[in-house]
Amino acid sequence: MIEKALKGNRSYWIWIAYLIAVIANGLSAYDQQRWFGLTVTGMGRDISWGLYIAQFTFLVGVAASAVMVVLPYYLHHQKEFAKTVIIGEFMAVSATLMSMLFILADMGRPDRLLNIMLYPSPHSMVFWDLLVLSGYLLMNLVSSWAMLGAERKGVPPKAWVKPLIYLSIPWAFSVHTVTAFLYAGMPGRHLWLTAVLAPRFLASAFAAGTALLILVTLILKRTTGFDTGNEARTKLAVLATYAGLANFFFLGTEFFTAFYSNVPAHKESLQYLFFGLEGKCQFVPLMWFSLISGVASIIVLLVPALRKSTPWLVGACSALVLSIWIDKGVGLILGGFVPSPLQDIVQYTPTATEIFVTLGIWGIGILLLTLLLKVVVAVKMENEE
Amino acid sequence: MMNEQRREFIKKTALGVLVGLGAASGLVPAFSLEKTVLPVWDEKPVPGKIRWGMLIDTRKCKEGCQQCAAACHHAHNVPDFRNKKDEIKWLWQNPYQKVFPTASQQFVSKEIQDRSYLALCNHCAESPCTKACPTEATFKRWDGIVAMDYHRCIGCRFCMAACPYGSRSFNWQDPRTAIHDPVTTYPTREQGVVEKCNFCSDRLVKGQQPACTEACPEQALTFGDLNDPRSDIRRLLEANETMQRKPELGTKPSVFYII
Numbered sequence: 001m002i003e004k005a006l007k008g009n010r011s012y013w014i015w016i017a018y019l020i021a022v023i024a025n026g027l028s029a030y031d032q033q034r035w036f037g038l039t040v041t042g043m044g045r046d047i048s049w050g051l052y053i054a055q056f057t058f059l060v061g062v063a064a065s066a067v068m069v070v071l072p073y074y075l076h077h078q079k080e081f082a083k084t085v086i087i088g089e090f091m092a093v094s095a096t097l098m099s100m101l102f103i104l105a106d107m108g109r110p111d112r113l114l115n116i117m118l119y120p121s122p123h124s125m126v127f128w129d130l131l132v133l134s135g136y137l138l139m140n141l142v143s144s145w146a147m148l149g150a151e152r153k154g155v156p157p158k159a160w161v162k163p164l165i166y167l168s169i170p171w172a173f174s175v176h177t178v179t180a181f182l183y184a185g186m187p188g189r190h191l192w193l194t195a196v197l198a199p200r201f202l203a204s205a206f207a208a209g210t211a212l213l214i215l216v217t218l219i220l221k222r223t224t225g226f227d228t229g230n231e232a233r234t235k236l237a238v239l240a241t242y243a244g245l246a247n248f249f250f251l252g253t254e255f256f257t258a259f260y261s262n263v264p265a266h267k268e269s270l271q272y273l274f275f276g277l278e279g280k281c282q283f284v285p286l287m288w289f290s291l292i293s294g295v296a297s298i299i300v301l302l303v304p305a306l307r308k309s310t311p312w313l314v315g316a317c318s319a320l321v322l323s324i325w326i327d328k329g330v331g332l333i334l335g336g337f338v339p340s341p342l343q344d345i346v347q348y349t350p351t352a353t354e355i356f357v358t359l360g361i362w363g364i365g366i367l368l369l370t371l372l373l374k375v376v377v378a379v380k381m382e383n384e385e
Numbered sequence: 386m387m388n389e390q391r392r393e394f395i396k397k398t399a400l401g402v403l404v405g406l407g408a409a410s411g412l413v414p415a416f417s418l419e420k421t422v423l424p425v426w427d428e429k430p431v432p433g434k435i436r437w438g439m440l441i442d443t444r445k446c447k448e449g450c451q452q453c454a455a456a457c458h459h460a461h462n463v464p465d466f467r468n469k470k471d472e473i474k475w476l477w478q479n480p481y482q483k484v485f486p487t488a489s490q491q492f493v494s495k496e497i498q499d500r501s502y503l504a505l506c507n508h509c510a511e512s513p514c515t516k517a518c519p520t521e522a523t524f525k526r527w528d529g530i531v532a533m534d535y536h537r538c539i540g541c542r543f544c545m546a547a548c549p550y551g552s553r554s555f556n557w558q559d560p561r562t563a564i565h566d567p568v569t570t571y572p573t574r575e576q577g578v579v580e581k582c583n584f585c586s587d588r589l590v591k592g593q594q595p596a597c598t599e600a601c602p603e604q605a606l607t608f609g610d611l612n613d614p615r616s617d618i619r620r621l622l623e624a625n626e627t628m629q630r631k632p633e634l635g636t637k638p639s640v641f642y643i644i
Contacts, residue, residue: 037576038540039557044470048545048555108540108555108577115520115539126519126543187513187634188549265487341551342483342504346469 001149004378005371011223012374019367026360029353030105038108041354046346047337049106051354054329055361056102058208059095060179061201061328063136065209066092067172068239074165080235083228083380087220088213089144090372092172095209096137098365105357125182132175139168152379176201183336191269191336194257200250201328206243208324210236211297211317216373218314226377234308237317241301244320248295251327272345273335280345287331294323436510436529437584438611438639439598440618440627441503445605453503454478456600457582462573464556464563473554475582476505476597487631497644505597506531506552506582507630507638517547523579529611529639530584538578545579549634553581611639 008016033040043050069088072078104110121127143164150157180198187193214236217228258267271277273287297319306312339345350358457463457476464473478501482490485502508531515525522538525531545553559576567573571587574580585595593599598606609618618641627641 037556037558039471044557045472045554046469046551048542103541106541108542108579109538109575112520112537112539115522115537119520119537121519121521123516124519124543125517126541130519182543183546186517186547186549187636188631189546336546341549342479343486344483 001145001152001375001379002371005374007378008374015370016367019363019370022363023360023367026357026363029356029360032353033105033357034110038106040351042348042350044346044348046340046344047334047348049333049337050348051329051350051358052102052106054333055358056099056106057179057201057333058325058329059099059102059365060133060176061205061324062209062212063092063095063099064172064176064202064205065213066140067169068206068210068236068243069213070165070172071169072235074162075169078235080229080231083226084213084217084232084236086144086148086376087217087228087373089140090369090376091209091213091216092140093137093144093372094365094369096133096140096175097368098361100133100137101361101364102358105361125178125185129178129182132171132178136168136171136175139164139171143168148376148379151383154383173202176205183332188341189336190265191332194254196250196253200247200254203243203246203250204324204328207240207247208321208328210240210243211320214240214313214317215321216369218310220373220377224377224381226380230308233313237301237307237313240317240320241298241307244294244298244301244324247324248298268339269335272338273331277339277345280347282347283330283334286326290323290326290331293319294327297323430527432527433529434527434612436611436639437508437589438529438609438618438641439505439584439595440607440621440641440643442605442607442621442643443500443502444643445603446500446503447603448499448501450602451478452600452602453597453606456596457585459566460568460585460588460596461571461583462560462564462567463580464560465565466558466563471557473556473560473580475554475580476503478502479504484630485628487633488628502642503597504550504552504630505640506584507550507636507640508582508584510637510639511635513547513549513634513636514544514553517543519543526586530586531581532583532586533578533580535572535574535578535580540577540579542579549631549636550638553579555579 041050041052066088069081069085073081073085104113107113116127116130143161146161147157147165150161177198180201183189183192184194184197214233217233221227255270258270261267268277272280273283274291275281276284297316300312300316301307301320307316334348337346337348454474454476458465458474461475463475466472481488481493481498481500481502484504508529510529512525512531515521515523515531518524519541520537520539522534523531523544524534540555542555545555556574556576556578560574564573585593585597588595595606595608598608607618607621609616611618611622613619621643622641625643627643629638629641632638
């Protein structure tokens with residue numbers, strides 16, 4: 001079936017070549033990082049995680065959000081998602097791969113990666129995260145590939161495929177819950193030390209991931225003529241809207257608890273992110289941009305006439321994805337380190353090397369998604385003829 | 386005749402005693418004639434039997450004196466990059482509000498505010514860093530020391546995020562270029578792994594005090610077994626009002642301060 005990804009028009013190959021160039025650039029930047037160490041990034045003693053871990057967190061959310069099509073389609077037989085569901089699953093595959101690559105890129109000694117499996121430590125959340133992520137990757141890849149293969153041959157899928165898909169539904173929730181637990185169990189990092197972190201992770205994931213899925217289906221429609229249907233997109237838009245509302249509601253509860261209780265440790269990180277602390281306000285404009293664009297996109301999506309109009313839908317979905325990317329990436333990860341355990345307020349700016357590695361990993365994920373979706377479109381179009 | 390018998394009897398008795406002693410020394414270590422006395426091996430490690438701790442009398446700490454930190458960093462080949470981003474530190478000084486941010490900051494006397502306070506790994510009894518480590522590269526020893534295995538560390542920096550005291554440093558680049566006066570008694574580290582104060586476990590096995598404790602000209606640092614009620618550190622803890630850093634987090638630090 002993979003041979004279908006090898007036949008394409010000129011613009012398809014230009015796109016592939018472009019992605020390969022981005023990946024090559026990323027690899028060369030990564031080579032620098034391997035040679036000189038993580039000192040080539042903007043990270044340091046006080047802000048010891050940065051862009052990589054932020055991307056990881058965001059992408060695990062995108063991966064988990066596949067459940068927003070898988071669940072209604074397989075458990076509630078919502079037929080309008082028939083063409084969208086495999087796109088969601090393949091998006092989950094690419095996003096999971098990227099999130100794992102970001103972990104690898106962030107490691108000081110990636111050559112010792114297998115130590116996590118050689119010395120399994122159930123008390124460490126990283127151990128569980130690696131288990132659920134690799135399981136989720138395999139599960140989605142195998143089940144959706146088998147479904148597509150059966151569809152191509154016009155036969156019902158093998159008996160083991162459906163149970164695997166059903167298993168992937170709770171697994172998706174576990175993936176993002178465990179990711180939240182990576183942060184939420186650490187004493188002394190008060191922005192993360194909150195029980196609402198896992199629910200908020202799920203809400204923001206379902207909002208941003210679903211919005212991203214809508215955008216991907218629109219790109220597919222434009223570039224290949226393969227249309228998953230407006231009805232599916234409108235339904236997804238409604239799901240994204242309510243997930244987004246839940247996310248901002250949770251953020252609101254964080255604000256209430258922090259500022260009403262007035263406990264310094266609880267409010268300092270939020271204060272730093274949204275208002276600045278001791279005159280230092282590196283992320284204040286970005287966080288307000290995130291908040292305003294997120295709320296505005298939800299207002300647009302709440303209006304039925306607007307979410308049915310493609311330009312408004314594209315605008316609102318892009319704004320929602322960007323908003324949550326800033327909130328979950330920049331805000332959540334970097335804000336957790338400020339102030340530092342010794343009350344220092346340290347700035348963080350990613351370096352060019354770090355940005356190139358990041359783009360390279362995105363390139364790998366998008367290349368994989370392109371190839372997988374090329375196969376999907378080829379199979380579906382053939383069957384329609 | 387009598388002499389001969391007596392000689393035989395003495396001979397046999399002596400032999401019997403020797404055999405008995407030999408057997409006893411083999412079976413019962415306390416009777417052994419030869420002993421290998423190394424502090425690490427002289428008894429079987431009983432988890433939790435010893436809990437090493439430190440008491441810092443900040444009243445004795447002289448302004449401008451850096452001898453403890455210098456001795457520590459020298460003894461352990463801690464690199465000095467002279468920039469804050471790549472900085473590696475095991476033992477360092479900080480003002481009151483940074484070391485005790487959750488202690489009362491109101492109406493603190495100028496004298497207390499002007500003093501500097503040592504920060505180092507707390508070797509917590511409930512250590513969040515060892516819990517976060519996915520490879521047991523950082524682990525709790527039987528004597529309470531939170532140790533590092535530099536050869537197992539994957540450099541994920543979860544321990545750094547988990548430590549509420551900022552006690553851990555990461556080798557953002559090759560540390561060997563920044564060790565200005567290397568010693569051969571402690572290994573250097575590689576790029577890409579985490580390190581921190583080891584409570585001088587390398588010196589304790591030799592029966593020595595930690596480098597900082599030994600170097601302090603004012604004897605401001607007391608090192609000892611927190612589980613031994615007769616130790617100096619326990620006597621001082623009972624006689625003085627002391628503080629731990631961020632005790633509300635439940636990490637149970639093994640480093641105490643007299644303010």
